Amino acid sequence: MxxxxxxxxxxxxxxxxxxxxxRPAGSTPVDVRTAAERALEDSIGAPLADRVDPDDDVAIVVTDITRKAPDDVLLDVLLERLEACDVARGQVTVVIGLGLHRPMTDEEIEAMLGPHADLAINHDPESVVEVGTVADGDVPVEIGEPVVEADTVLSTGVVEPHQYAGFSGGAKTVVIGAGSESIIRYTHGPEMLAREGVRLGRVEGNPFRETIDRAGDLAGLDFSINLSYGPSGVLGVRAGEGRRVVRELASIARDALSVPxxxxxxxxxxxxxxxxxxxxxxxxxxxxxxxxxxxxxxxxxxxxxxxxxxxxxxxxxxxxxxxxxxxxxxxxxxxxxxxxxxxxxxxxxxxxxxxxxxxxxxxxxxxxxxxxxxxxxxxxxxxxxxxxxxxxxxxxxxxxxxxxxxxx
The missing domain is CATH 3.90.226.30 (LarA, C-terminal domain)
Incomplete structure (x- = not known):
């Protein structure tokens, strides 16, 4: 084999x-661009046009090289939709959500984002701003300056099985990818990882996921476009309110990826x-x-x-x-x-x-x-x-x- x-x-x-x-049963794969365009047309919750104004500075947080995501396609579709909303390309900053991973090289960014590489910057975990707290005020939520300073915050991502969050995607791209050590220390610490519900494949009743979603609200995440994978390719693409995007794609992925x-x-x-x-x-x-x-x-x-x-x-x-x-x-x-x-x-x-x-x-x-x-x-x-x-x-x-x- x-x-x-x-x-x-x-x-x-x-x-x-x-x-x-x-081998998971999977399902028929979809064309990413077609599915992404359809997801933006039929968004979950308010459409992108209702979440952005023509004079807004926009930050789009994307996944880094450790994720298998067609960010070039998702970004291309998002930029086309922003242009239709009269948001100029020069108003957009693409922030690569590194978390605590190494910075991506210029060559890697160009390979990942193609013609949109010029818009991208690596997240700097040392240059962050506190936007609020979680865990009853004990844990500051700190987000990268380019994201905090933006009027509208968007994210891409992959809703895939995740050891702690159940499934990744949604607010996680921003909170962890463009966050600081403080939220990573809390969410990835032994106390959190030992809590009931923090497990692979579980979204509902998962304290890790709930904390990330609350932190995403504080970070000002307005809109997400995510996809999920199966054995043969992309299972689906959804866009809109982050929590609901994750839950819809997690349900699709769970059905396609489970093996008894x-x-x-x-x-x-x-x-x-x-x-x-x-x-x-x-x-x-x-x-x-x-x-x-x-x-x-x-x-x-x-x-x-x-x-x-x-x-x-x-x-x-x-x-x-x-x-x-x-x-x-x-x-x-x-x-x-x-x-x-x-x-x-x-x-x-x-x-x-x-x-x-x-x-x-x-x-x-x-x-x-x-x-x-x-x-x-x-x-x-x-x-x-x-x-x-x-x-x-x-x-x-x-x-x-x-x-x-x-x-x-």
């Missing part, structure tokens, strides 16, 4: 194992591919999505195998480096998990959830360009998938682990 690796695939054969492949699991396996092989397998920080999402989702398909002591290219090693951003320092400096997963339960710096949350998984399961990363980094981070490196598995194992293969929801 073919599994993703970087922008290509690898051929994986497991003749000595009993293999089951988990009725047995336990010795090992799970998780496909990732670009852009998420660019670094170890992002690629480990596959392991945590599988082991900490609705249905962990592994037997006690079962192994997780993730083919990942890792051309950036662990990753260069602030969050990625904090993740690396925590894992590489630990003697074992259990002691790291217990230590981090008392708190950690923003960005290190991925080390926390990875440690949580590693307490129960070995994690092997194969086919990578950075095996030494893998070994330093309490994981195992192997040349290929077959090298990471015991002959005779019962193996579940998930070709697209980040867009598959395992359920009972």
């Amino acid at each position: 073919d599994l993703p690796l970087g922008t290509g695939t690898i051929d994986v054969s497991l003749p000595d194992c009993e293999v089951t492949v988990a 699991i009725d047995r336990a396996y010795d090992a799970v092989v998780c496909g990732v591919g670009a852009p998420k397998d660019a670094n170890l920080y992002q690629a480990t999402r596959a392991a945590t999505y599988v082991a900490l989702g609705d249905r962990n398909p592994l037997r006690e002591g079962g192994r997780i195998v993730v083919p990942a290219a890792l051309p950036e090693g662990v990753g260069d951003g602030t969050g990625e480096q904090r993740f690396y320092r925590r894992l590489s400096g630990a003697s074992d997963p259990e002691s790291l998990y217990e230590q981090m339960r008392t708190g950690y710096e923003p960005g290190a949350q991925r080390a926390f959830v990875v440690a949580r998984v590693l307490r129960d399961h070995d994690l092997s990363v194969t086919n990578s360009e950075a095996p030494e980094v893998v070994e330093e981070c309490l994981m195992h490196a192997a040349d290929g998938v077959v090298d990471a598995l015991e002959p005779g194992s019962e193996v579940l293969v998930i070709p697209d682990a980040l867009n598959t929801l395992l359920v009972d």
